[in-house]
Amino acid sequence: MIRERISWFIKSVRRLLWPFARSVLLIGLSFVILYPIVKKISLAVRAKTDLYSPIVVWIPQNFSLENFRYAIEMMDYWKTLINTTLLCLLTTVLTLISCGLAGYGFARLKFKGSNLLFAGVILTILVPPTTIFIPVYLNLKDFTLMGLIPLIAGKSVNLMDSFWPFVLTSITGNSFKGGLFIFIFRQFFRGIPRELEEAAYVDGASVTKTFTSIMLPNAIPAIITVALFSFVWQWNDSFYTTMYLPSAKVMATQLASLPYNLSIKLTSMLGGSAKADPFYLSMVQDTGILLAMLPLIILYIFTQRYFVESIERTGIVG
Amino acid sequence: MKSDLNVRGNITTVNIKRRHRSYERQKAVWGFIYVLPWLIGFISFFIIPLVTSLRYSLSKVEVKEGGLHITFVGLNNYIEAFTVHTSFNRTLVESITDMIVNVPLIVVFSLFIAVILNQKFRGRTFARAVFFLPVILASGIIANLESSSLIEAVQAEREGSRFLNILTSFELERMMLEMGVDDTIVSYLTGAVNRIYEIISQSGVQILIFLAGIQSIPSSMYEVAIIEGSTGYEAFWKITFPLVSPLILVNVIYTIIDHFSSNAMTDLIRETALRNFNFGLSSAMAWVYFAAISIILVVCSYLISKRVFYQE
Numbered sequence: 001m002i003r004e005r006i007s008w009f010i011k012s013v014r015r016l017l018w019p020f021a022r023s024v025l026l027i028g029l030s031f032v033i034l035y036p037i038v039k040k041i042s043l044a045v046r047a048k049t050d051l052y053s054p055i056v057v058w059i060p061q062n063f064s065l066e067n068f069r070y071a072i073e074m075m076d077y078w079k080t081l082i083n084t085t086l087l088c089l090l091t092t093v094l095t096l097i098s099c100g101l102a103g104y105g106f107a108r109l110k111f112k113g114s115n116l117l118f119a120g121v122i123l124t125i126l127v128p129p130t131t132i133f134i135p136v137y138l139n140l141k142d143f144t145l146m147g148l149i150p151l152i153a154g155k156s157v158n159l160m161d162s163f164w165p166f167v168l169t170s171i172t173g174n175s176f177k178g179g180l181f182i183f184i185f186r187q188f189f190r191g192i193p194r195e196l197e198e199a200a201y202v203d204g205a206s207v208t209k210t211f212t213s214i215m216l217p218n219a220i221p222a223i224i225t226v227a228l229f230s231f232v233w234q235w236n237d238s239f240y241t242t243m244y245l246p247s248a249k250v251m252a253t254q255l256a257s258l259p260y261n262l263s264i265k266l267t268s269m270l271g272g273s274a275k276a277d278p279f280y281l282s283m284v285q286d287t288g289i290l291l292a293m294l295p296l297i298i299l300y301i302f303t304q305r306y307f308v309e310s311i312e313r314t315g316i317v318g
Numbered sequence: 319m320k321s322d323l324n325v326r327g328n329i330t331t332v333n334i335k336r337r338h339r340s341y342e343r344q345k346a347v348w349g350f351i352y353v354l355p356w357l358i359g360f361i362s363f364f365i366i367p368l369v370t371s372l373r374y375s376l377s378k379v380e381v382k383e384g385g386l387h388i389t390f391v392g393l394n395n396y397i398e399a400f401t402v403h404t405s406f407n408r409t410l411v412e413s414i415t416d417m418i419v420n421v422p423l424i425v426v427f428s429l430f431i432a433v434i435l436n437q438k439f440r441g442r443t444f445a446r447a448v449f450f451l452p453v454i455l456a457s458g459i460i461a462n463l464e465s466s467s468l469i470e471a472v473q474a475e476r477e478g479s480r481f482l483n484i485l486t487s488f489e490l491e492r493m494m495l496e497m498g499v500d501d502t503i504v505s506y507l508t509g510a511v512n513r514i515y516e517i518i519s520q521s522g523v524q525i526l527i528f529l530a531g532i533q534s535i536p537s538s539m540y541e542v543a544i545i546e547g548s549t550g551y552e553a554f555w556k557i558t559f560p561l562v563s564p565l566i567l568v569n570v571i572y573t574i575i576d577h578f579s580s581n582a583m584t585d586l587i588r589e590t591a592l593r594n595f596n597f598g599l600s601s602a603m604a605w606v607y608f609a610a611i612s613i614i615l616v617v618c619s620y621l622i623s624k625r626v627f628y629q630e
Contacts, residue, residue: 018550019439022434022437022439023439025434026434026445029431029449029514029518030445030448030449032514032515032518033448033449033451033452033515033518033519034448034451036515037455098355098356098359099356101352101353101355101356102352102353102355102356104352105348105349105350105351105352105353106349106353108345108349109345109346109348109349109350109352110345110346110349111345111346111347111349111350112346114349114350114353117353117357117360120360120364121356121360123364124360124364125575126571126575126611126612126615127364127368127608128575128578128584128604128607128608128611129578130578130583130584130587130588130604130607131368131371131601131604131605131607131608132363132364132367132368132371132604133367133588133591134367134371134374134591134597134600134601134604135366135367135368135370135371135374136363136367137591139362139363139366139367168359168363169359169363171355171359172355172356172358172359172360172362172363173355173356173359173360174356174359174360174363174364178356178359182356201341206344207344207345207348208348211352232453232454239584239588243592293455296454296455297454297455300447300451300454304447304450
């Protein structure tokens with residue numbers, strides 16, 4: 001009797017222990033993830049005087065939106081926001097088109113040498129972008145379109161500081177991590193049953209018709225996944241943006257130059273003699289980062305559920 | 319009558335066959351057309367630059383009026399990178415060791431989290447949303463700037479050293495050392511605990527991939543396991559782990575290529591090219607880096623694929 005009780009007790013402790021350990025772990029790790037964001041929000045809304053106040057830890061004593069005002073002014077936020085959004089939308093749409101087509105081509109429309117070309121896709125994923133960026137840079141700086149442009153205009157065109165490098169690389173599916181997107185699309189299209197395609201064929205649909213009206217509507221999870229990744233990675237990318245757009249106002253370059261601009265501005269406000277307070281600088285910089293992240297967080301809140309579901313159905317795994 | 323039917327039947331088969339063959343050919347043609355945009359980009363933005371960069375690495379590249387002057391110098395750039403350049407060797411070794419240290423941690427951690435996030439509990443949707451947040455936020459410029467934030471560094475110093483370090487790693491370290499665990503392993507694990515944010519922020523996509531893999535395992539397998547009286551722990555090692563093991567390779571490769579986007583080596587290569595305009599040296603560095611990574615990728619793939627379990 002007693003022994004039974006003890007074993008029942010051990011069992012129920014076990015049953016309770018794992019959920020407890022799990023929730024401790026999950027809450028702890030969630031805290032680690034959310035901590036920087038919450039901290040940034042708390043820093044962003046406090047006044048300068050609260051920075052050194054020992055009693056202010058999380059909730060500021062004097063609320064102030066001055067940090068936001070500075071950060072918005074220094075980053076030229078609204079213009080930057082519009083520029084960045086335009087750039088990201090443009091590359092996302094073009095990447096979707098080119099990678100979707102290529103992914104479907106590799107998955108279902110086999111031709112001689114298509115497997116060899118797909119090995120090329122894998123190669124583009126594996127080679128670090130730094131290995132090839134100098135020739136790409138020089139090529140786009142003196143762009144000739146395979147010798148065509150000098151014939152018409154007389155000399156090559158400098159595409160730097162325009163959206164053209166992004167347009168050209170993403171319409172050809174060779175933008176940042178383009179190979180990965182082709183891979184995702186290919187895996188997904190391979191998972192769509194062949195019968196669907198054959199039924200369309202029996203009904204007399206052409207290849208293009210099959211693709212646009214049968215395959216694409218079925219590929220929405222993959223499209224959302226690729227669109228979100230492409231948008232976000234373009235938004236955060238500093239490697240290509242600083243290379244192609246050294247002086248344009250997009251989020252990545254503005255953020256990168258924010259600390260520098262800010263220290264100049266604050267030093268000049270103090271009369272040029274004293275150095276600006278590095279803590280205050282850091283506070284405004286954090287506000288800038290928060291402002292840059294904000295659109296992404298909003299986007300994520302809306303697409304998050306869809307995103308998690310879609311990855312599960314994307315078949316990256318298969 | 320009968321033979322007539324036969325003939326007609328034959329004609330239809332031939333017709334269908336012919337139509338089918340033409341459809342196959344049509345598909346092949348369209349396949350090529352669909353792949354064509356990528357192919358153009360692949361040649362002009364990948365193959366040609368790749369070859370050019372190899373050529374640059376073997377020559378002295380000077381920017382002069384009227385374009386680039388390229389003179390072949392053999393392996394000089396490579397020799398310069400290894401023997402003359404002040405920080406190349408150190409940076410290369412550092413970024414490679416960094417990668418080797420982090421890859422196993424990230425893969426194990428993300429598998430663990432994926433298993434947990436797959437279980438049923440209250441607030442699962444929220445937990446998932448939080449864990450995938452780093453996919454969005456911890457990449458590129460934001461992560462770079464974040465690590466240089468002064469306030470957070472100082473505050474972490476002020477609060478954290480008391481709260482995080484001493485509590486977790488110091489106690490942990492002492493405990494493990496007393497248990498007789500090897501010294502290097504202890505410092506590896508405690509180092510991982512201290513860098514937990516870095517590891518979490520780099521494992522978002524990997525968690526997604528593992529989660530997708532776990533969900534594709536048929537639930538009947540687990541039902542059988544429960545009927546046979548296995549515990550959750552056993553079910554993990556006997557069912558989940560073998561079936562997601564092919565994805566370990568995928569995740570290892572993904573983690574390695576994810577390191578490309580921002581590390582000390584990448585920065586050094588960029589600096590050498592864009593600030594010092596030493597294209598030859600920069601290309602040579604990039605090729606050494608690529609070669610080192612290729613070796614790691616090949617070794618990893620070989621080691622892992624030998625142990626991976628495939629269902630077929």
